[in-house]
Amino acid sequence: MRRRLATVAGALLAMAVSLMAAPTVAQAQAEPGFYVSDGRLLDANGQDFVLRGVNHAHTWYPTRTSQALKDIKALGANSVRVVLATGDRWTRNDASDVAAVISGCRRSRLICVLEAHDTTGYGEQAGAVSLSRAVDYWLSIQDVLKGQEKYVILNLGNEPHGNSGYSAWTSDTQTAIARMRAAGFGHTLMVDAPNWGQDWSFTMRDNAGKVFTADPERNTVFSIHMYGVFDTATEVNDYLNRFTSQHLPIVVGEFGDAHSDGNPDEDAVMAAARRLGVGYLGWSWSGNGGGVEYLDLTADFDASRLTAWGRRLFEGADGIKQTAREASVFATDPADGSADGSCAVGYRLGDWGNWFNADVTVRNTGTTAVKGWRLDFALPGQQRVNSVWNAKATQDGSQVRVVNESWTETIPAGGTVTFGFNGSSTGTNGVPAVFTLNGVACAGS
Template structure:
């Protein structure tokens, strides 16, 4: 009888255990994910981020920047967004368009909420909880984009006060996102204005990692004046490597108000050890850090000395970037080159590193008519190209607009965003969509498209009509 009871009890325990196992959440490798301490694609191919930051939320009209960044060889872009706490909220339609621009330009999209910058020390900053609310509100936009999008919960989420709460606030945000069904790779920034001079992220990384049921986190350190020697850089990044925890340099520069980072060591160490990075930043810096612009006035043909270093220098983007394999077989926008990588180091206190622009970007005088349109080829390859059209209101606001042009022999339009595009013979007509038809006097809206060509690819004359 005792033996029978033991067998029955063992059977019951096994049955209960199997039920417990069945009700545990399953997190299969979906899209971009971490394996063996490295970021990999769904097919298991390692992906080393080699890209730049783009201040989209302050310059939403600069949509051609995505093609420009790609044309210089980048495989990824970290996009500045706002949840509306501190700057104008980037709504679902805008975020959907950003993801589309990343995909059409074959860039992995790292999306971040910038409003959290310096929380605890910066009075206007938002909490990680509010950033998490924002991501959850975008569930319908982000779901299904796991192959293309990394969610960077919040930029530099603590300053030099209150950073002791970094681990608990970060873990809570991660668990809320997983509870809402997000399976994306999640990037988390360090405190201390991103530079972790207190080693708060470094020393709590394992415990935070353990709170993610998907084990799909990427830690991000920002390297400015705190990291001004090769020893500091190799020590900080090396500790994550030794712990088999994924780390990227989410921001860095060649100079800063808090010191002179060792960008050469950042680049050489990261290349040697397959660590990703995203340089700060494409264009539009203000607040005294204008020297961090990689190009002047968003002009891809006007690289600054920092831009020359990051794109064309030793271990820079042109030498080291490899395009994500998810884009294989899709239409390219310009072929990126290929080859090698970067390094930097820790402590001291640091002021904010990513100040938004203090003045609006320059604009041209508004046209006199109801509206006008300009057409730019922002990227071209054999047989294909990407076009960008800017619609500008005249002396009165627009409630809607329509742009038309005639295709040359051999040209066609196959895909568009920010406009509804139709074709009748050689005539192309583009009409505003719901969210960009209202244009204030003298202001502009943009739309883009992918086209093909043979023979020649001339720029046509456009007709703009107010609706």
């Protein structure tokens, strides 16, 4: 947000009651993950879920993420919004990296809100990309997102319009949602407001009903970022009430206790969120720069050194410790409870220069058998898979997906399966850094 304009009178949202009605029991049971009912976000068990968490800048601090997720959970959060990059402005977070993030969230029993950050301030910020480019990114990593609908919410693009060209927000957002649904994404989709997320023009507020009903799944959640535009309780309450009174799902996807464009009323944000049952995600765990270091919740990613803003968000009135409730899906999540996940992979490389062999052992370290498996990893360098035995493999760029043959379908609890392949290369041969089994990151063996 650059500056606040005078308040604009907004029309009340219009929506047919029949379109906002709760789904039938059969519909709810058919949902693969999170879904929206009567303006509320419900988890896959049909339980009300209110986001209470923080933002973490994974794309700039990837080595901090594993510990950050554990610390964020230990402080009482039930969710984390994770900054990802499409590769247009910042280094791309590829499929294997995103799979590892999701696995870390699940092990820490945190709902993972993944957001594409390269759209920030599109139309005003140099280098920012459109929502269409963000959708391209989600499509490129769709394989590691499938099956994660119970644990992952997809935030299409961060602050997708600045203070120029924001009138296109409605059509751009509708088109992005339509592309995601046509591609088979069943996840709850989160959409950010324009005007650097703060919607001073009320573009999102006044068109949210239209966008929601255009989603064939009726599974879109709206996200407002509350900084200097929202410096009074009246403004905070009026904005959030406009959504909840129309049974439209709204969350505060970012907010702080200070900002360069004005002093947000964080007390009003948190009080209104509690009163209305609205989710919030504070910005941000650590690592802020460019003059907004005051938005760090911790000093140098150290959970034992909460800043004043961190203490307010986690420990204060209406804060995370007081109001967060864990998603019910974690009661039966097989990825929970093990620091190393439920699998381990051994990868023995035979390096012959411009060709190589790999013998791979997949161990089930869980307590129940795995029937039907998929192992995903990225080959380093310019390696290509040629032939495979005891499994079947496909390759797309560096990404490799291996699935079982009929005779290697089951991995008993505590047991293993093995397969191998040979390949060619034009560079140095190496070992993949991350393996995921059915979407869950595995430990080394």
